[in-house]
Amino acid sequence: MVGSNNVKLFRDDGKRLDGRELDELREIKIQPGILNRVDGSAYIEWGKNKILAAVYGPRECIPRHDSDPYQAVVRCRYLMAPFSSLEDHGRSGPNRRSMEISDVIKKVFENVIITENYPKTAIDIFIEVLEGNGSTRCVGLTAAAVALVTAGLPSKDIPLAVSIGKINGKIAVDLMKEEDNFGEADLAVAIRPGNKEILLLQMDGKLTRDELEQAFDLAYKAADEIHELQVNALKQMYENQATDVENEGEGSGVDLSGARIANVSEGETYVAEVEGKGQTKDFSDLSADANVEEIPKEEDDVADLGDE
Amino acid sequence: MIMDEVQKDTVKALLNDGKRMDGRRVDEYRPITVEKGVISSAEGSARVKIGKSEVLAGVKVVLANPFSDRPNEGTLATSADLLPLASPTFETGPPRVEAIELARIIDRGIRSSEAIDLKALYINEEKVWGVYIDIYALDHDGNLVDAAGLAAVAALTQLKLPKYEDKIVLRGPDDYTPMPLKEIPTYCTYSKIGNKIVSDPTYLEEVATDANLTIANSDTEVFAFQKGGRGSFSRQEIMDMVDTSFTKWQELKKYIE
Numbered sequence: 376m377v378g379s380n381n382v383k384l385f386r387d388d389g390k391r392l393d394g395r396e397l398d399e400l401r402e403i404k405i406q407p408g409i410l411n412r413v414d415g416s417a418y419i420e421w422g423k424n425k426i427l428a429a430v431y432g433p434r435e436c437i438p439r440h441d442s443d444p445y446q447a448v449v450r451c452r453y454l455m456a457p458f459s460s461l462e463d464h465g466r467s468g469p470n471r472r473s474m475e476i477s478d479v480i481k482k483v484f485e486n487v488i489i490t491e492n493y494p495k496t497a498i499d500i501f502i503e504v505l506e507g508n509g510s511t512r513c514v515g516l517t518a519a520a521v522a523l524v525t526a527g528l529p530s531k532d533i534p535l536a537v538s539i540g541k542i543n544g545k546i547a548v549d550l551m552k553e554e555d556n557f558g559e560a561d562l563a564v565a566i567r568p569g570n571k572e573i574l575l576l577q578m579d580g581k582l583t584r585d586e587l588e589q590a591f592d593l594a595y596k597a598a599d600e601i602h603e604l605q606v607n608a609l610k611q612m613y614e615n616q617a618t619d620v621e622n623e624g625e626g627s628g629v630d631l632s633g634a635r636i637a638n639v640s641e642g643e644t645y646v647a648e649v650e651g652k653g654q655t656k657d658f659s660d661l662s663a664d665a666n667v668e669e670i671p672k673e674e675d676d677v678a679d680l681g682d683e
Numbered sequence: 684m685i686m687d688e689v690q691k692d693t694v695k696a697l698l699n700d701g702k703r704m705d706g707r708r709v710d711e712y713r714p715i716t717v718e719k720g721v722i723s724s725a726e727g728s729a730r731v732k733i734g735k736s737e738v739l740a741g742v743k744v745v746l747a748n749p750f751s752d753r754p755n756e757g758t759l760a761t762s763a764d765l766l767p768l769a770s771p772t773f774e775t776g777p778p779r780v781e782a783i784e785l786a787r788i789i790d791r792g793i794r795s796s797e798a799i800d801l802k803a804l805y806i807n808e809e810k811v812w813g814v815y816i817d818i819y820a821l822d823h824d825g826n827l828v829d830a831a832g833l834a835a836v837a838a839l840t841q842l843k844l845p846k847y848e849d850k851i852v853l854r855g856p857d858d859y860t861p862m863p864l865k866e867i868p869t870y871c872t873y874s875k876i877g878n879k880i881v882s883d884p885t886y887l888e889e890v891a892t893d894a895n896l897t898i899a900n901s902d903t904e905v906f907a908f909q910k911g912g913r914g915s916f917s918r919q920e921i922m923d924m925v926d927t928s929f930t931k932w933q934e935l936k937k938y939i940e
Contacts, residue, residue: 485913572915578908579791
């Protein structure tokens with residue numbers, strides 16, 4: 376992590392390697408409720424990261440001796456697929472790094488889930504990194520928070536996470552792989568948007584006090600944007616479900632069986648479309664070979680279900 | 684452990700009046716002792732006590748293969764064992780997440796601070812020195828992280844490299860070359876109990892903890908953060924702990940040098 380290598384992380388025009396400004400996030404696309412057999416799920420594409428998150432629970436806690444008579448236990452498993460990194464074939468199964476990340480993510484969700492409602496049970500969160508390109512723990516956590524909502528579990532907030540780093544001496548938000556590998560510092564922070572409290576904080580590298588203040592400024596700015604994307608993605612899902620119920624006169628909710636993970640390679644055109652305003656795409660329209668599934672960032676014409 | 688639960692309430696009640704069970708100020712450490720060179724078979728060792736907590740760290744230097752992405756550098760690996768004799772809550776078996784987390788925090792502080800010049804561990808294209816830091820928790824009365832950090836860095840101050848000649852590693856008394864550290868990182872752990880934050884938590888204070896934060900730092904730079912616990916911190920609280928850690932560095936560094 377220490378930036379001992381003199382790798383240039385800015386282009387000649389002063390922008391980052393992928394053309395971003397220091398305070399600019401990569402394109403983020405969140406698709407809630409994408410899996411069929413789980414209680415809650417979300418798929419996220421964040422830059423070149425592709426991550427699936429799912430939530431089971433509350434369900435019986437097995438083994439029983441792990442259970443708590445006063446509240447639900449929250450368990451979390453973050454895992455990178457063996458094919459998720461460009462250079463290596465990773466070993467499947469947990470390793471020291473993934474066990475630590477699983478544990479710090481678990482603590483974030485323990486903070487927000489109202490576990491007292493479900494004594495003796497377990498709530499299981501699974502985060503599967505299918506393709507990783509820097510900041511996977513933050514991306515996975517953000518997706519898991521959305522999955523948690525779709526599971527219908529009572530939660531005090533929808534947490535989110537973002538990485539901040541120091542690259543070639545400058546503080547920048549949302550590190551991609553090269554910036555993570557060759558930057559001078561890397562900070563992961565999870566924020567509870569409602570009260571701005573910090574639920575996860577990990578860092579390595581070198582940061583002075585001033586740089587740390589800059590990093591927090593960027594983190595809170597990004598948090599507002601990410602939170603909006605999470606909420607909009609959820610609104611979109613529930614909007615589509617409501618439309619479906621209206622059209623079919625059935626109370627069974629939307630059929631997501633046609634929904635598949637977008638087969639997008641190398642950040643193609645879908646990136647631009649995230650910015651498109653007011654597009655509403657019905658989940659039931661998605662076919663198995665759909666290349667692109669966009670979640671609009673702004674949804675001025677979409678009714679806010681929360682007010683009804 | 685039912686007594687822990689009972690005493691936990693006492694810890695909280697006292698803290699509301701700004702008091703701790705052992706009478707310390709909120710930012711005060713328990714007495715610290717550091718004994719270096721306690722293991723003669725190691726290329727560096729230290730035994731650290733913070734109050735009744737005790738940690739032993741040993742450093743071994745062995746011949747290793749360089750990592751393909753860092754061909755000019757030696758390797759560094761840190762592991763931690765929470766020995767069953769240190770606490771009834773530590774069990775036998777493969778390392779659990781607590782031990783892994785402890786090792787990774789210590790590793791991150793040492794690596795990020797560039798305390799060890801990994802390039803100086805280079806031997807030739809095929810071989811480099813591998814530095815192994817092993818942390819043994821011997822007695823657990825809270826704040827094993829800071830004790831482990833002191834022990835690991837104190838042990839590293841003794842770091843010496845064996846001689847490599849004709850594909851043989853020589854470890855005679857005259858074969859070693861000392862390798863001084865380039866930076867002294869220290870570790871400060873804080874516990875948030877209710878809305879109060881204390882330094883150097885005891886075991887009981889850890890039981891009562893809502894959230895904790897470990898900071899590895901020098902007097903001007905943060906090298907690592909690790910937040911734990913289900914509670915949360917505000918930005919201001921974190922910056923206050925950073926400032927305290929910058930100040931504490933002078934005090935803690937003395938035990939290492």
